[in-house]
Amino acid sequence: MAKVADVDGLAPKAIENEVESSDGVEKGSGGGVRLKKELSLMNGVAIIVGVIVGSGIFVSPSLALKHAGSKGMALIVWVLSGFLSMIGALCYAELGTMIPKSGGDYAYIGEAFGSLPAFLYLWVALFILVPTGNAITALTFAENILKPLWPVCNPPVVAVNLIAASITCFLTIINCYNVKWVTRVQDSFTAAKVLALLVTFFASLVYLFSGHTENLQYMMEKTTTDPGEIAIAFYTGLFSYSGWNYLNFVTEELKDPYKNLPRAICISMPVVTLVYTLTNVAYFAVLSSDEILSSSAVAVTFSEKILKMMSWIMPLFVALCTFGSLNGAIYTSSRLFFVGARNGHLPLAISLIDIKRLTPVPSLIFMCLVTLLLLLSNDIEALMVYVTAVEALFTLCSVTGLLWMRYTRPRLQRPIRVSLVLPAIFLITCTFIVICSCFKYPKHVGIGVAFIALGVPIYMIFIKWQNKPNWILTACNSFNLACSKLFLCLPEDCKEL
Template structure:
C-alpha cells in the first residue's frame, strides 16, 4: 500500500479500508501475560521486606497468602469491568466510563510520567544487574555497563513489540516458563530440606509478630509489590480472543497458581535460611542458591534476569495500549492513536513508551520514585473498583456478561482504604508527594484538553507533526467497530 492510500481527516491519516488491532491473544497468552508480568524480580527479593515488617515466619506467610486473595478478589472485580467496558486501557477506560475525563486523564498523566516508565526502567536495571553479576565476580558491575545494557534491553523488546504481536507473545510465553522453572527449583529444593528435618524456622511460627497496624500495612505493600501486574491483561482487552470467556478464565488460572507458588517459595526460603539470615540478605534467591546449589549457584542470577526480562516485555506490550487508547480518546496527541499498516502494531505508542523509559534509565536515583508510584497506582486501582459500584448504581441496566457478588468490590475497597490511610502515620511525606504528582496533571488537563480555543498556529503545528509521524512510521488511525 502506498502513502496515497491514506486519507487525511482532521489532521489524522486514515486507511481507506477499515482496520484495527487484531485479536491475537488466546487463553494461554492471557495466562502467560499475567504470570509473566506478576512474577518479576519481586518474589526473589521481597520476602525480606515482608518478614522485616511482619516480624515472624507465620505472619509473613499469612500476609503472602492474603495478598494473593486480595489480588484475586480485585481481579474478579476487573473481570466484570473488562467484560462490561470492552475497551483496552484498563483503569483509564474504567475511570473514564464511571467518573469522566479529568480523573481518567490524571491516571493517564501519572501512568505516562511515573508508573510505567519508572517501572520499566527499574525492571531493566534489575535485569542488567543480575545478568552482569556472574561476569563481575567480587565487585558489582559498573554503572555505565548496567545503564547501557538496561537501555539495550528496553530498545530490543520495543523493537520486537513493534514488528510482530506474535513475536512479543512468544517472548512472553518462553520467559514465563523459564521463571516458573526457577521457582520450581527453589520449591523442590526447599521441600527436600524439610523432608531432611530442616524445620527450625517453623517451630514457633508467630513468635515476635508485630501488632502495629502501620507495619502490617507496609508488609502488605512489600507483598503486593510482588503481585503487581494483575490488572495488566485488562490493558489489552480488545486484542483478547473471546474476552467474555478468556479474561475471567485467565484470572482464575493465573492468580491462584501464583499464590500457591509464592507461598511454597517462601516456605522453601525459610527451610534453608533462618529469619535472621533472610533479613541480612539483599537478594534472598541468590543467597538461597549459594546455600543449596553449590557450583551451580550461578544459575539463579540468570533465572532472575530472565524473569525480569519477561516482565519487562509484558509491561512494554500493555503500556503501549494505554497510550494508544488515551490518544484515541483525545487525551494524548493524535499520532499515538495510530497503527503501523504493515505490522498492525501501535508503533508510535511503543516508541513513545521506549523513549520515556530510557529517560529514567539515565536518572541518578530512579528507585526513589517507586514508593510514590506504588501509592499513586493504588489510589487509581481503588478508584476503578469504586467505579464498578458507582456504575452499578447509576447504570443498573448496563450489559454485564460477568457480575461479581457485591461483597467482592466492597471488601476490596475496605482493604484499599486501610492500605492507603495506614501508611500516613509512618510515611506521610511519600503519600503527600504521591498526591502532588497526581495534582500536577490538573493544569496539564486544563491546557491540553479543556482549553478548546487554542491558537490556530498551534493547532496547525500539531497537525503537521502528526502527519509527519504517520508518514514516517507508515501509520494510520484505527477505525472503530461496535461490538
C-alpha cells in the first residue's frame, strides 16, 4: 500500500515545519502526535450499548411488525436479530484481537483481501453507512424533542432538520474538544437510556396486572410466509442492533484490547438483546397491532396510552437514547475515516490530529458535513434498507475474511478463537437475508450495489494511479497544508515518514 505522502503529494515533514508543536502532546515512537489510549472496559461497554440503543428501538417496531405480519413473529425477529448480532460480535472479537488495529471492517477486509475491497468498504461507509445512520438518529432526536410542542401533529420538517443539524454540530464540537468529555457523556446517557427502557417495561407490567391482556392474545395471527417480507423484517431488526462492531473502530484507543474488546462485547450484547426484547414485549402488551402500525413514533403512542398526563416524559427518554447513540457513533466513525486517510485511501488532511487536544478534528468535521447533507432525506424505511443491505454485504466479507485467514494464515496469533460453527451460521443467515431482500426490494439493493461498484474507478484514479500530474499533487498538497494550518493539526507520528 502506498504511503500517505505518496498518494496525496504532501510530505508530512512540511506540515510539521509549518505548525508549532505544543506542550502535552503525546509522543509516538518517532516523536509525533498520537491518539491516546483512554478507553476502559466500562467505556467500551458504554460505547457499544450507547451506539446500538438509539433510534432503531423507537423507529423499527412498527416496521418489523408491518413486514412480519404478527406480534409473535415480530418478537421472534427481534430475538433472532439479537442472537445473530451476538454471533457476529463474537466473530469480530476474534478479528479485533487478531488484528488489533482501529478501523473495524476496513482493517479486517484489508488484511484478508487487500487494498481495493478495503477501499470499497471505506467508500460506502463514508457516503452511506455512517452518515445515513447518524442522520436517522439525529432526525429521531429532533422529532421527539419537538413532539411536546406539537402534541397532536407532526413537528414542521424545517424545525426537525434544524434541530437535527444543531445536535450533530454540537456533538461534533464535543468530540473535537476532549475525548474524556465524550466518554463521560457516553457513560451517563447509556445508563439513562437503559433505565428509560426498563421503566417502559415495568409500566407495561402494571398495565397487564390491571387486567389488560387482550393485546397479547393471538400473537401469531396473520404471520407472513413470504421470505422477502421476513428478510425485510430482519433488516429493520438488524438495523436496530447495528453498532455492535463500532468498538472495533477504536481498538487502538482501548486499554488492553486483547482482554477488554471481547469482554465489552460479551457484556453489552446480552444486555442490549434483553432490553430490546423487554421493550418490544411492553409495546405489544399495551398497544394493538393497528395502533403500532399507524404510529410513526411507537414510544410516544405507548406513553400517551399508559402514562396519560406524564406522556411528555417518553419523548424525553427517546431524546436521551438518540443523543447518546449519536455521540458514540460520531466518536467511533471518525476513527474509521482517520485510519483510512492514514493508510492513503482518503486525503491526508482527514488523518491529521489536533496537537493540543489529540483528537482527529478534520475527520470529525468532514463526517459532520456529510451527515448534514443527508439530513434532507425523510424516508427512514428506505434509508434502513439501503444501509442494512450494504452493511450486510461487507459484514459477510469481514466474516468470510476470518475464515479465509484461518486457512491462509494459521500461525497468526489469535487470543480469541471462536468455533467455526458461529461464522458458518452467520454467513448462511446473512446470505439468505440479502438474497431474499434482492427479490423484495431490487431497486434499493441494486442502488447500494451500484454505489459499491462506482468505488472501483474512484480507486483506480485516485489511489492506484501513481504517476499523477503535478497539478493534482499540488492541489492535494495545498488542501492538506491549509487544513493543517487552519486546525493546528499534524499527521500521526509524522517524524517517522
